[in-house]
Amino acid sequence: MAKVIxxxxxxGGVGKTTSTAAxxxxxxxxxxxxxxxxxxxxxxxxxxxxxxxxxxxxxxVNVIQGxxxxxxxxxxxxxxxxxxxxxxxxTRDKDALTSEGVEIVMETLKRHxxxxxxDSPAGIERGATLAMRHADAAVIVxxxxxxxxxxxxxxxxxxDSKTLKAENGERMEKHLLLTRYxxxxxxxxxxxxxxxxxxxxxxxxxxxxxxxxxxLRASNLGTPVTLADKTSAPxxxxxxxxxxxxxEIIPVTIPGERRSILxxxxxxxxx
Amino acid sequence: MTESLTETRPIRLKGRSFLxxxxxxxxxxxxxxxxxDDLAGRSAGFFLGRPVVLDLENVDITKAELTGLIAExxxxxxxxxxxxxxxxxxxxxxxPPAMKGGRPGPDxxxxxxxxxxxxxxxxxxxxxxxxxxxxxxxxxxxxxRSGQSVIFPExxxxxxxxxASGAEVVAGGSIHIYGTxxxxxxxxxxxxxxxxxxxxxxxxxxxxxxxxxxxxEDMDRNLRGQAVQxxxxxxxxxxxxxN
Numbered sequence: 001m002a003k004v005i006x007x008x009x010x011x012g013g014v015g016k017t018t019s020t021a022a023x024x025x026x027x028x029x030x031x032x033x034x035x036x037x038x039x040x041x042x043x044x045x046x047x048x049x050x051x052x053x054x055x056x057x058x059x060x061v062n063v064i065q066g067x068x069x070x071x072x073x074x075x076x077x078x079x080x081x082x083x084x085x086x087x088x089x090x091t092r093d094k095d096a097l098t099s100e101g102v103e104i105v106m107e108t109l110k111r112h113x114x115x116x117x118x119d120s121p122a123g124i125e126r127g128a129t130l131a132m133r134h135a136d137a138a139v140i141v142x143x144x145x146x147x148x149x150x151x152x153x154x155x156x157x158x159x160d161s162k163t164l165k166a167e168n169g170e171r172m173e174k175h176l177l178l179t180r181y182x183x184x185x186x187x188x189x190x191x192x193x194x195x196x197x198x199x200x201x202x203x204x205x206x207x208x209x210x211x212x213x214x215x216l217r218a219s220n221l222g223t224p225v226t227l228a229d230k231t232s233a234p235x236x237x238x239x240x241x242x243x244x245x246x247x248e249i250i251p252v253t254i255p256g257e258r259r260s261i262l263x264x265x266x267x268x269x270x271x
Numbered sequence: 272m273t274e275s276l277t278e279t280r281p282i283r284l285k286g287r288s289f290l291x292x293x294x295x296x297x298x299x300x301x302x303x304x305x306x307x308d309d310l311a312g313r314s315a316g317f318f319l320g321r322p323v324v325l326d327l328e329n330v331d332i333t334k335a336e337l338t339g340l341i342a343e344x345x346x347x348x349x350x351x352x353x354x355x356x357x358x359x360x361x362x363x364x365x366x367p368p369a370m371k372g373g374r375p376g377p378d379x380x381x382x383x384x385x386x387x388x389x390x391x392x393x394x395x396x397x398x399x400x401x402x403x404x405x406x407x408x409x410x411x412x413x414x415x416r417s418g419q420s421v422i423f424p425e426x427x428x429x430x431x432x433x434x435a436s437g438a439e440v441v442a443g444g445s446i447h448i449y450g451t452x453x454x455x456x457x458x459x460x461x462x463x464x465x466x467x468x469x470x471x472x473x474x475x476x477x478x479x480x481x482x483x484x485x486x487x488e489d490m491d492r493n494l495r496g497q498a499v500q501x502x503x504x505x506x507x508x509x510x511x512x513x514n
Contacts, residue, residue, distance in 0.1 A: 146436075150417050150435070151417070153416045153417040153418075153436070153437070153438075154418040154437065156416050157417065157418055157419045160413075160416070199451070200436075200451075200453070202432070
């Protein structure tokens with residue numbers, strides 16, 4: 001049975017789509033069948049970040065409205081054969097998504113995949129609530145700055161009230177993914193520190209992705225960070241986050257702080 | 272610029288609740304008015320000075336009939352302060368306003384046939400043995416997230432966790448926060464001047480007790496990050512660290 005993950009944040013521009021692509025690719029590389037779904041109807045981006053924008057024929061809205069079958073809309077990744085994309089429609093608006101339609105799509109996907117990663121649009125309206133509705137777990141993408149943290153807090157509240165899990169009285173599993181973290185600026189006090197964010201949001205930490213030119217370069221090339229340069233700092237951070245999501249217990253390293261010591265430790269262990 | 276212009280005096284936004292008497296008319300109206308006359312006959316001043324609400328939930332009545340009913344009640348010194356459960360089309364200008372969100376209260380004792388003196392004689396004794404009443408309270412076991420409100424006008428609120436920036440806690444009584452208070456806390460909102468606010472770490476955006484408020488800017492900087500309690504002395508919010 002598939003595990004459904006929603007990647008959400010409330011605020012826009014914090015790295016939801018980048019994280020969806022990177023985590024999806026990392027999970028698929030473990031040999032597990034993974035689909036990434038773009039819920040941002042009208043402002044789709046996941047196809048670009050996945051490098052599949054020229055292969056989109058049908059999309060999520062077509063499937064929901066019965067114009068296409070689900071297998072026709074799914075795009076298989078050319079690099080990792082266990083990775084699929086279900087794109088959003090760019091020409092419709094968010095009202096084209098119906099609650100019943102999304103439910104049918106999710107139920108069908110659950111039978112065929114190990115991981116379903118839903119890329120939520122920004123905001124707290126229909127698109128965002130539908131993206132989180134069927135999730136088993138949530139990855140909350142947050143930048144180390146106050147507005148992002150407050151919006152994430154708002155989203156956590158919605159995850160605990162507006163999802164199927166919450167309505168059935170179950171607890172939604174929540175993970176914090178801190179992105180665009182710059183240790184130098186955090187030390188200077190220009191950014192919130194990791195501990196500050198964790199204290200405010202009080203949910204477990206999935207990973208810390210360092211601010212890096214690598215992320216932008218990979219996005220523009222249409223390659224998930226974890227499929228680009230696998231030795232880059234963000235690629236390694238996402239790869240570890242994906243392993244934690246899959247249940248592995250790996251200590252989280254704060255970029256720049258203890259990395260050298262831990263790198264040595266891991267290096268020694270590997271040798 | 273005169274000095275009075277720069278002096279800021281906060282407006283107190285106070286709440287007050289009264290127990291209203293609800294009248295539920297029954298059809299035919301004439302018969303119901305007759306039984307009301309019978310009730311009023313036993314105690315002439317029964318309706319005087321009492322807020323009265325008309326409940327039209329299950330009454331099929333036209334606008335003209337309602338106007339007539341209000342006039343008839345007026346003749347009997349029953350003044351209607353609001354109408355509950357009526358269709359919006361029934362209520363026009365010059366009529367009592369529509370009311371919503373009423374909650375059931377204790378029943379009023381109808382005037383009896385027995386002499387009034389006896390009842391009055393018993394009253395001092397009755398106040399003497401006032402039954403002890405437990406003050407209600409609620410406990411919230413998780414953090415209050417941004418955008419969420421905890422509203423409990425009946426009494427105290429205890430929160431085991433933090434109150435996020437953009438979240439609010441509104442209590443009729445005191446507020447206890449075993450965590451960081453980053454949002455708003457409004458205690459004693461139903462006119463309770465003895466309500467207090469306690470928090471383990473103060474980062475609040477706004478605090479209020481009995482309608483008197485203080486924003487983060489007005490708070491003593493030294494209190495930030497401390498465990499603090501707030502209470503009211505006259506028109507001033509007082510603060511003290513708990514360590």
